[in-house]
Amino acid sequence: MGIALYNTLTRRVEPLEPMTPGVVRMFVCGPTVYDLAHVGHAKTYTQFDFLARYLRLRGFKVTYAQNITDIDDKIIRRAHELGREPRDVAAEFEDAYRQDMSALGNTEVDVYARAHDHIDEIVAQVRALVDRGHAYQLDDGWYFDLSTFPGYGKLSGRTEAAEGDSVARIDENDAKRNRGDFALWKARKPGDPSWDTSLGPGRPGWHIEDTAITEALFGPQYDLHGGAVDLIFPHHEAEIAQMEAASGKEPLVRHWVHTGLLRVDGAKMSKSSGNFLTVRDALAMSDYRTLRYAFLSQQYRSSMELSVTALEQARSARRRVENFAxxxxxxxxxxxxxxxxxxxxxxxxxxxxxxxxxxxxxxxxxxxxxxxxxxxxxxxxxxxxxxxxxxxxxxDVFDLEVRSADDAEIEAELVRRAELRKARDFAAADQIRDTLASRGIVIEDTADGTRWWLADDTDSDDDRDQAAPGVSADG
The missing domain is CATH 1.20.58 (Methane Monooxygenase Hydroxylase; Chain G, domain 1)
Structure with missing residues (x-):
């Protein structure tokens, strides 16, 4: 049996069958770099990092690419707030994002592709859509005409925005031919970055960069596209419409893979809700292995709640494996x-x-x-x-390194405790036990000797069945 994954396009779990046997071309939507990455990013990118690792483990040759949206309305607004150039703001937060991914142990991406570096390809793709009759021009730029693409909606099962969609990325203009038409190329505004092109001076819309980048890297069709579920509509629907309309080939992607959302305090994370937690905040609260375990202990398609309890449970589970080691x-x-x-x-x-x-x-x-x-x-x-x-x-969730110095010290203390017990100096023996307990070390006297392990946050008899005893001493 090969690898099977849930395909959002077909709505079933089906075998992963790349276009070239043994070779997987994989693209995951990357961040818009206008702020620090948050723990929702951490969940999604850790789970796709794991997918890439697993595909490689199973013998696939994988090319894993992410785009970096480094020109966008959000970046421009943030730059204006800070009194800086948008390019500089984007570069700063891209660097921070890549540092955060490294700190999480996410190392599998082969290509980070910036929108800035693919302007020619973006313009060429918009021109192809214009030439094929799928785009039209208004006073604020070029738009995709959804009435020319009957397949719009096949990924999400809908064509209209709903509550919870990324409405900030749905372009408004009363002159649009269809309500859902979206910007391909935005005309220049005073003070905004722009490029002089055959489309007129301006900059890319949000959706077009991904398909221009993947066409440049993989061609008009490839194997696997990933992202969180909140990108299915309208972003991924727009990608399908753009590329399939421009190339005349379908499907754009054989396998669409989406991760569930992360919730904090019972709600989708957002700055306006006051539950926004950056990756750096999370790593200050917990180590990267515990975070990775928390994400990877959940099925990737499930939404999950990040809480102190969830982190404690992840840490406890890790500890049981490390004690066994x-x-x-x-x-x-x-x-x-x-x-x-x-x-x-x-x-x-x-x-x-x-x-x-x-x-x-x-x-x-x-x-x-x-x-x-x-x-x-x-x-x-x-x-x-x-x-x-x-x-x-x-x-990459367990610390399996043997702490030989610590173990030797603990063993020596247990031997000394055994000698004190034999000498019936129980007060001194109990002091050793209490000192070890203060360091998170649990000891248990059995008929076969004394065993020890690192305490779990939720220590129980069942946990001890799963946690390995450490060094033992008679007595």
């Missing part, structure tokens, strides 16, 4: 049964991910494997370590 003896001899168990877990994880990138189910397989290992009398060996390495190379 401390128990692994990578140099031990192990039975074939242990090797088979680790390989079976990995194979089952891949099966779950092949089925619409079901990351929650894949992680559940990992936790099931860890639970069974913890219930075994045998110490996990090299095959368990290899499984953790494979999983983390893909997910």
């Amino acid at each position: 401390r128990q692994v003896d990578r140099s031990a001899q192990e039975a074939s049964m242990a090797v088979d168990a680790a390989e079976e877990a990995w194979t089952e994880m891949l099966m779950r991910l092949d089925d619409d990138l079901d990351t929650p189910a894949a992680l559940a397989v990992l936790f099931g494997y860890i639970r069974e290992q913890n219930r075994s009398d045998l110490q996990p060996g090299p095959s368990a370590g290899q499984l953790l390495d494979r999983v983390n190379e893909l997910f």
Whole structure:
């Protein structure tokens, strides 16, 4: 079985079948760089980063491109507020965005394509639409004529704006032929950036840059287009109309993949709602692995709530895996049964991910494997370590480095505690226990010795079944 993903265009989960076998040309709508990236961006781009990683793991040759909208009404307004040039504002926030993506561990993008660098291609595509009778000129620029493209609406199932759409990006002009017609090229306004072209002096509309960029990179048709669900209408509908009308070929994209939205405090995040959280704010509250885990523990098509509780749960889940990693003896001899168990877990994880990138189910397989290992009398060996390495190379959510100095110190303290208990100096032994507890280290005395682990925020008996014991000492 190959990889299957939900296709927004066909409204079903279906096999990913690129135009060239084994080669995936993948485009995801990038940011408009007028402000710092927010945690909604973090969710979307982390989930597409994971998709690109997984496709590569499964043997596909992937070219992953994102556009950078560096000329737009929002950027111009922000530049005027700051008393700066729009190009400089865009460059500053593009740099900040790329730093934020790196800080999140999102490293899979091959091409960042700026609108500024594709003006010639944008103009050429608008001219093709004019020549084919799909565009017309008004006093404020050139518009796409929706009446010439009967397929408009096939992605979203509608042709009119609704509550929650990006209405700021729906161009208003009483002279438009059709209510939903959108700007392809905006005529120059005093004080705004512009280019002198055959379309007249002006600048691109928002929708046209994506199709001009993808045509330049991939041609008029390619394999996979991604973005959050709030871009389906009108943005992605406009992309389909532009490129298919300009080229006469369909479909523009074989597979449309959309991620669910992120909600904060029960509502879609926005500055006006007062629940706007930047990536930098989030990374100040939590480490990048915990954020990645929070996003990747959810099915990509689902909306999710980002909250303190969600981050605590993600941190606790990570801790259970990291505690297990401390128990692994990578140099031990192990039975074939242990090797088979680790390989079976990995194979089952891949099966779950092949089925619409079901990351929650894949992680559940990992936790099931860890639970069974913890219930075994045998110490996990090299095959368990290899499984953790494979999983983390893909997910990048666990800190698997052995903290040998800390572990040795804890072991020494547990040995000293055991000696104090044998000497019946229980007050001193309890002091060691309390000191370790203050450092987040839980210890438990058993018939087989003392075991320890790093405390979860929601520590319980079930958690201890999944959390690996650390170093043990008799006593």
